[in-house]
Amino acid sequence: MRPSPPSMFQPSSKKVLLSVLVGCFVIQSGLVYSDDTDIVLSADAVEGRKLFHEGSCQVCHQLWGQGGFLGPDLTNASSRVDETRLASLLTVGSGQMPAYAYADQEIQYIRSFLEEIDRPDVGRGQLRLGDPSTPVTPQAAFDAVVRASAPGDELEGFETFSSGICSACHFPFQSSTVGAPDLSTVTERLDVEDLIEVLKRGRPERGMPPPSPVLSDEQLDHLIKYLDWLYQNRSGLMAEWGDLQAGRSIDWRKLDWWEFR
Ligand code: HEC
Ligand code: HEC
Structure with missing residues (x-):
């Protein structure tokens, strides 16, 4: 008898292939249906x-200005539309709004969704792109790199810096607008005295x-240590910062509009 040729379709390989596919499906479903940024929605x-x-x-x-223009923007609909009208819209429709004939429970779910997105602090048009735990913006990438490597006092200095009082104007590795x-x-340009002068x-x-x-003496000390550490480690930090952002630039033309949120 001839030995059967090696094939990826032997029963055991099939099982492997199948579990890989199922695994991908589960992960994909997780990504699609999980709310993966800081908007935490209730189960409803x-x-x-x-x-x-x-x-x-x-x-x-x-929603937040993204979508079609036949009907009104629904970002703040929950503040405008009362329960009775919503129920009527979602069952019998109105004008060009189609009749969806939703059940009470489904109307309740949609109501919860509209209520929970109706907040001023969301709606920054974030994109659902790749692994949400990986920082996207240059600032967030920089924060992650520094937090992973700065020693104690320097890290304290960085926390003061990035609390907004400095990072609002000073950007990582580039001058700001x-x-x-x-x-x-x-720290190459200014000595400690000059620095203290500027920081005061x-x-x-x-x-x-x-x-x-006003910065306390301790904060001043930590800030200056941080700036010096930044200078000493500049090229390494820049490289890591670049790596974190690599492949994460956005090609707007390739995005479907429903990927906006
Ligand atoms: C074919 C277009 C179309 C689709 C699809 C559609 N709507 Fe509408 N919707 C409209 C129009 C047009 C209006 C304005 C109706 C009116 O005022 O008489 C409207 C009104 C509304 C309003 C009231 C908004 C306000 O400020 O008064 C809500 C809420 C709403 N739609 C929710 C939904 C939901 C939820 C869905 C999906 C399940 C949906 N719509 C799908 C066209 C649409
Ligand atoms: C409102 C915006 C703003 C904020 C907030 C701000 N800076 Fe500045 N900073 C500037 C500008 C603009 C300059 C450039 C001034 C100049 O041309 O001399 C500067 C210059 C400096 C310089 C001197 C740089 C040099 O090369 O001479 C240092 C050091 C500095 N800032 C540190 C800080 C620190 C630390 C904080 C937080 C405690 C901070 N800055 C907050 C806008 C800001």
Whole structure:
């Protein structure tokens, strides 16, 4: 008898292939249906969001300005539309809004979804792209790199820096639109005395106000240690920062509009 040729379709390989496919499906479903950013929806609202996707509501309606323009933007609909009207819209429709004939429970889910997205602090048009735990913005990538490698005092300095009082104007490795320079080489330019002078008085005539609240001596010390550490480790940090962002730039033309949120 001739030995059967090796084939990827032997029963055991089939099993492997099948489990890989099932695994992919499970992961994909998880990604599609999980709410993967900081918008935490209740279980009801997640059901409502599913119905919203399945019903293609966004073909006619916008959320946070994204979607179709036949119907009104629904971002704040829950503040405008009372329960009775919503129930009527979602069952018998109105004008060009089709009759969906949803059951009470489904209407409740959609209501929860609309209620929970109706918040001023969401709706930044975030994109669902890749692994949500990986930082996307240059600032977030930089934060992650520094937090992973800065020693104690330097990290303290960074926390002060990134609490917003400095990072609002100074960006990582580039000067910002308000003219605040990249500070990763500042300890090469300024000695400790000059630095303390800037950090106490700012340079109000050139766009840097005196830091407020006033920095304590300890905060000053930590900030300066941080800036020096940044300078000493500049190239390594820059490389890691670049790696984190690699492949994460957005090709807008390749995105379907329903990937906006
Ligand atoms: C074919 C287009 C279309 C689709 C699809 C559609 N709608 Fe509408 N919707 C409209 C129009 C047009 C109106 C305005 C109706 C009116 O005022 O008489 C409307 C009104 C609404 C309103 C009231 C908004 C307000 O501010 O008064 C809500 C809420 C709503 N739709 C929810 C949904 C949901 C949820 C879905 C998906 C399950 C959906 N719509 C699908 C066209 C659509
Ligand atoms: C409102 C925006 C703004 C904020 C907030 C701000 N800066 Fe500045 N900073 C600037 C600008 C603009 C300059 C450039 C001034 C100039 O041209 O001399 C500057 C300059 C500096 C310099 C001198 C750089 C150099 O090369 O001479 C240092 C150091 C500095 N900032 C550190 C900080 C730190 C630390 C914080 C937080 C405590 C901070 N800045 C907060 C805008 C800001």
